[in-house]
Amino acid sequence: MTSTSSPFxxxxxxxxxxxxxxxxxxxxEIVQISLCSKRAARIIKYTPSKWKxxxxxxxxxxxxxxxxxxxxxxxLLFVSEFSENENPKHLENVKVGNSIALMDKRTxxxxxxxxxxxxxxxxSMDCFNCEVSSFVISRLATSSEIEWVLQWMSSRNTVxxxxxxxxNQDAIEGLNNFKNILxxxxxxxxxxxxxxxxxxxxxxxxxxxxxxxxIEKPHLNYMNCTMxxxxxxxxxxxxxxxxxxEWHRGELLSHLKCGFFGTTNQDFEQLLEGIMFQMFIEKKExxxxxxxxxxxxxxxxxxxxxxxxGTVTNYSDGFQNTFxxxxxxxxxx
Amino acid sequence: xxxxxxxxxxxxxxxxxNPVLYKIISSDNxxxxxxxxxxxxxxxxxxxxxNLGLTAENALDNPIPVENVxxxxxxxxxxFCERHKYDEEEPEYTNYIREFVLPEWDRxxxxxxxxxxxxxxxxxxxxxxxxxxxxxxxVIGDMxxxxxxxxxxxxxxxxxxxxxDALERSASDSPGPSx
Numbered sequence: 001m002t003s004t005s006s007p008f009x010x011x012x013x014x015x016x017x018x019x020x021x022x023x024x025x026x027x028x029e030i031v032q033i034s035l036c037s038k039r040a041a042r043i044i045k046y047t048p049s050k051w052k053x054x055x056x057x058x059x060x061x062x063x064x065x066x067x068x069x070x071x072x073x074x075x076l077l078f079v080s081e082f083s084e085n086e087n088p089k090h091l092e093n094v095k096v097g098n099s100i101a102l103m104d105k106r107t108x109x110x111x112x113x114x115x116x117x118x119x120x121x122x123x124s125m126d127c128f129n130c131e132v133s134s135f136v137i138s139r140l141a142t143s144s145e146i147e148w149v150l151q152w153m154s155s156r157n158t159v160x161x162x163x164x165x166x167x168n169q170d171a172i173e174g175l176n177n178f179k180n181i182l183x184x185x186x187x188x189x190x191x192x193x194x195x196x197x198x199x200x201x202x203x204x205x206x207x208x209x210x211x212x213x214x215i216e217k218p219h220l221n222y223m224n225c226t227m228x229x230x231x232x233x234x235x236x237x238x239x240x241x242x243x244x245x246e247w248h249r250g251e252l253l254s255h256l257k258c259g260f261f262g263t264t265n266q267d268f269e270q271l272l273e274g275i276m277f278q279m280f281i282e283k284k285e286x287x288x289x290x291x292x293x294x295x296x297x298x299x300x301x302x303x304x305x306x307x308x309x310g311t312v313t314n315y316s317d318g319f320q321n322t323f324x325x326x327x328x329x330x331x332x333x
Numbered sequence: 334x335x336x337x338x339x340x341x342x343x344x345x346x347x348x349x350x351n352p353v354l355y356k357i358i359s360s361d362n363x364x365x366x367x368x369x370x371x372x373x374x375x376x377x378x379x380x381x382x383x384n385l386g387l388t389a390e391n392a393l394d395n396p397i398p399v400e401n402v403x404x405x406x407x408x409x410x411x412x413f414c415e416r417h418k419y420d421e422e423e424p425e426y427t428n429y430i431r432e433f434v435l436p437e438w439d440r441x442x443x444x445x446x447x448x449x450x451x452x453x454x455x456x457x458x459x460x461x462x463x464x465x466x467x468x469x470x471x472v473i474g475d476m477x478x479x480x481x482x483x484x485x486x487x488x489x490x491x492x493x494x495x496x497x498d499a500l501e502r503s504a505s506d507s508p509g510p511s512x
Contacts, residue, residue: 007490008447008473017458020466024474035482036491092483095494105481 011043022049027071027128028106034127035094035103045126055133057124059117061149062138066107067117069124069132075106076124079117082109096123114148121152131158209233217243226257227288231322233262237270240323244275244312247325248304256327258288263321266314271323277302277312286311286326296326353389355382356396357411363404364396371414376461402456409442409453413465416442420464435471443472 010033013021022030022044030051034041051071060068066078082102086109091102097119101110110116121132135153137146153160208229209215215233220243235243240261246252253259277300284296299313308327315322353369357378373379378397387395399407416438435443443450454469476488485491492500 006447007488008476009451010473010489011491012451013454014458017454017466017470020470021473024467024470025477029474029477029480032480032482033477033485033489033491036486036489037494037497039494039497040491092481094482103481105479 011040015047018043019048022047022051027051027074028076031076031124031127032106034123035096038095041123041126045129052129054128055130057128057130057132058134058136059121059132059149060136060138061117061141061145064138067113069117069120071124071128077120078107079113079120080107080109081113082111096120114145118152131156131160133160135160220252224253224255226255228253228256228259231260231262231320235261235263237263237265237267239263240271241273241275244271244302244310244325247310248275248302250304250306253325256325257330258286258294258327259325260315261323261325263323266316266321271312272300275302284311285330287330287332289331294324294326296324353392355387355392357407358396358398359402359404359407360400361404363407365407365411366393367411367414368418370418371411374414374417374462374464375410376463378460399460401459403452405449406453406456409445410456410460410462410465413439413442413468414462417464423464433471435468435475439468440472443468 010018010021025033030044030049034044054072056072058070060070062068066080068078069076086102088102091104091109094101094103094108096108096116099110099112099116099119101108101116103109108116108120125131135149137149141149207223207225207227209232213232213234215230215235217235217239240263243252243261247254247256279298279300281298283298286294286296288294296311296313299311301309301311303309310325310327313324313326315324354366355369355372355378357365357367357372359365372382378399381397382392385395385397387397402410443453445453450469450472454466454473457465457469477485480488486493
């Protein structure tokens with residue numbers, strides 16, 4: 001290794017060379033360098049590198065462990081509440097945005113965690129010239145923390161990619177205030193045990209709800225997604241029959257390509273009552289994408305009034321009754 | 334222009350197969366010979382050779398002066414280019430840069446003082462030798478591994494905000510060119 005007799009004058013390098021040096025470091029190291037001084041942060045902000053503009057910034061918001069900002073697979077910084085047990089001798093002072101906090105390697109300790117998380121997020125966005133694209137919010141996060149995150153998301157003039165919202169009823173009440181939060185491609189996932197409807201107002205391409213026993217048919221009016229997974233729902237076959245009839249008339253789930261609906265029973269007669277269908281027994285495949293392929297082992301084709309065909313098939317396993325509705329054509333064509 | 338060498342010619346490596354040799358003169362008048370395959374690693378030098386119309390016959394009679402690179406750096410550069418002249422193109426490492434391990438020979442070559450490394454990377458940039466640039470950047474990037482901001486300030490000589498402010502104040506207080 002090089003001698004440590006004198007510092008390596010990093011910021012005296014020509015801009016293009018500095019850019020290549022940044023390409024040879026990892027995003028977490030770039031952030032560490034940016035925390036050295038305001039000037040360092042400014043130089044990083046205005047020096048191009050291969051890491052920039054990648055929309056791969058993720059915020060993990062936990063209630064019981066340090067929150068984390070991550071770029072690709074590189075955790076950049078953790079933010080944790082400062083406890084009196086912490087030995088400040090091992091910590092160094094760091095300034096992020098307007099906040100001064102204590103830091104140990106990649107973890108920032110502070111009393112006003114929400115403010116520091118905000119500063120850390122905005123600092124990271126500056127470093128990589130991109131928005132936070134995805135959020136993972138733990139059910140252990142408090143209502144005020146979740147409200148703060150959503151408030152912040154709402155204030156950004158951007159379209160997010162993904163949000164995993166794993167929280168209890170109390171915490172997500174009031175989500176209706178944030179209807180302007182937009183997602184463009186993947187999922188908002190909620191694992192609420194209780195009756196909560198407000199999150200359904202958030203438009204998304206794909207919606208997965210785990211433990212969705214609280215979902216009722218009227219909630220589907222807010223779920224006009226391409227991919228809908230309600231495996232944990234407790235619909236009756238009568239409910240599914242109504243859903244299929246409304247879909248057939250083009251009144252419900254008109255954008256749906258692939259939907260899974262958890263049911264309490266498996267009564268095909270009730271499921272298809274009053275619906276014109278064609279049964280088939282051969283195996284087919286339904287491709288949502290090249291990597292997302294669903295096998296179909298027989299089922300019932302229903303042709304909508306506009307000529308669109310949907311296949312209803314049984315997707316139950318030993319634990320859960322589930323019916324799928326797959327709308328053709330799939331991504332093969 | 335013909336420049337008389339003031340110091341003995343430095344034979345960095347025995348040239349095995351390629352009979353075409355070029356002479357390079359550093360800023361401090363050290364003369365180096367370099368093979369055709371090796372010199373091609375430097376886009377700047379190869380463009381110069383091509384533009385000057387140097388051939389196997391007249392190459393050694395027409396040394397190429399490189400005024401921006403001193404003898405010490407040129408020696409390292411020539412060693413590097415001779416070492417890597419027959420290398421195949423390496424795969425691009427993008428997101429997984431840590432998978433790429435700097436070869437031990439090159440790590441040894443680049444185990445130099447930080448100020449020398451700084452001058453070497455400037456020379457490498459001037460001579461446009463991408464592979465050596467990648468390797469130097471890797472060495473500089475590796476210095477940041479597992480370091481805190483406080484440690485990085487020392488490693489990279491980054492002033493604190495207070496030091497930057499003081500520098501700025503003293504710069505604005507100092508008299509201008511006319512004063």
